Amino acid sequence: MHLTPEQAAQFREQGWLPELFGPEEVALLKRQAVAIYAQHRPEVWREKNGAPRTAFAAHLYNEAFRLLGAHPRMIRPVEQIFAEPVYMHQFKINAKAAFTGEVWQWHQDYGTWKRDDGMPEPRAMNIAVFLDEVMPINGPLLLVPKSHEAGDLKASHDVQTTSYPLWTLDNDTVSRLVADGGIVAATGKPGGMLMFHGNLVHGSAGNITPYPRTIVYLTLNAVSNHIRTPTRPEFIAHRDFSPIMPVADDALLREARRMPAAAE
């Protein structure tokens, strides 16, 4: 899997790219995500009311997510864009649970990677993989197109709004960028995939609907851009900088067929 010139141009101009996984792969990942959220372990963060918010580092303790984290449909395009091998900087499964999923404030991911982890440049890529249908009504990722060109914006450390500390942008900055680029709600079917730049401004509203909105996020960092001064736990900002060796394109599908729902 390599990017076409049109795909590469879309990423440069807009800051993100769409792609797709199949229904068997998605069904396996969704079942595994539900099982992981039921576990009580430090990698699973909860909302203030106890519902799961995000589970970190599942690629290190779950076979299906290990295969997803080394999938060529994600690794190859990012290698292509950065023109070098990549490693996993962060891996998380965001729940945005039905009825209770809370807001993610407006932010650039690179703001946190730089300030908290000492990442030299915004040469890490976010990839979102939808495990549920992401609709306008269940708290979709909201992207501000073209904001990836705004550089590293001034940010404040918000430790109050949700259970998860985040470097967030002020309203004037967001208003200015939205006046220029608008807002795109990244909706799509289960299996949908979305790559976006580490400086792309994004956020998401709460989910009050009965529809859960599970999204896996991989952050693939160029190996030469490895983090220098990490302050967060290793399961949030990984210290293993060895290049990811992609699995076969059908590895996740074979795992799904090996592990049908009834057998788990």
Place this chain on the structure above:
Amino acid sequence: MHLTPEQAAQFREQGWLPELFGPEEVALLKRQAVAIYAQHRPEVWREKNGAPRTAFAAHLYNEAFRLLGAHPRMIRPVEQIFAEPVYMHQFKINAKAAFTGEVWQWHQDYGTWKRDDGMPEPRAMNIAVFLDEVMPINGPLLLVPKSHEAGDLKASHDVQTTSYPLWTLDNDTVSRLVADGGIVAATGKPGGMLMFHGNLVHGSAGNITPYPRTIVYLTLNAVSNHIRTPTRPEFIAHRDFSPIMPVADDALLREARRMPAAAE
């Protein structure tokens, strides 16, 4: 203005109806709403962070909203549906302010009118008039079609989630109704208007965008169905049960032309 047979059938089957105001009328109302939110008076309720949440009873102290509250485009269809004169049970301007507007939990309005105000039957109609563009991303009203036939559902008095106490439905009830009817996001241009049944289940998520989402809500109650045992302040649940005499269809437009933006 009277309902066509098709419109009457849509209301019976789906629980709501669309209509429209013009740009001059909307511009006047929006300017007046902003001015009202800037006032500190008991009718103006604020979010926990101080942003305006809702302003009650503006039809009693603002000329533009007085004309809106007696507008034949709303009064006549509701008289037609209830087959009798109507009075104003509640009048509010909900802000859902940019960046800060909070959730309205899932509820039926009649649940509150019955429990808090002693309204005998669900023979009062909600009418929403959009003063801003209501988009999928800025906290639109979410309606559960066909839920108006579910009767008066069990509800709990939620005094914690937001600054405004509300009789809210539990998640199992909402899930069951949504499995049957789905969810419709009531989006539309400024001036859009939407009538919905007092038992129609609805809610709305928070607004994290720079786009405000101001909606005026009129609650028109059949005069014979007037409230019997009010417990809330008079500016929230009115005690004047005299029938509304509609103004002329162009009264609000004439007021808008009399009060252009620069002259206010």
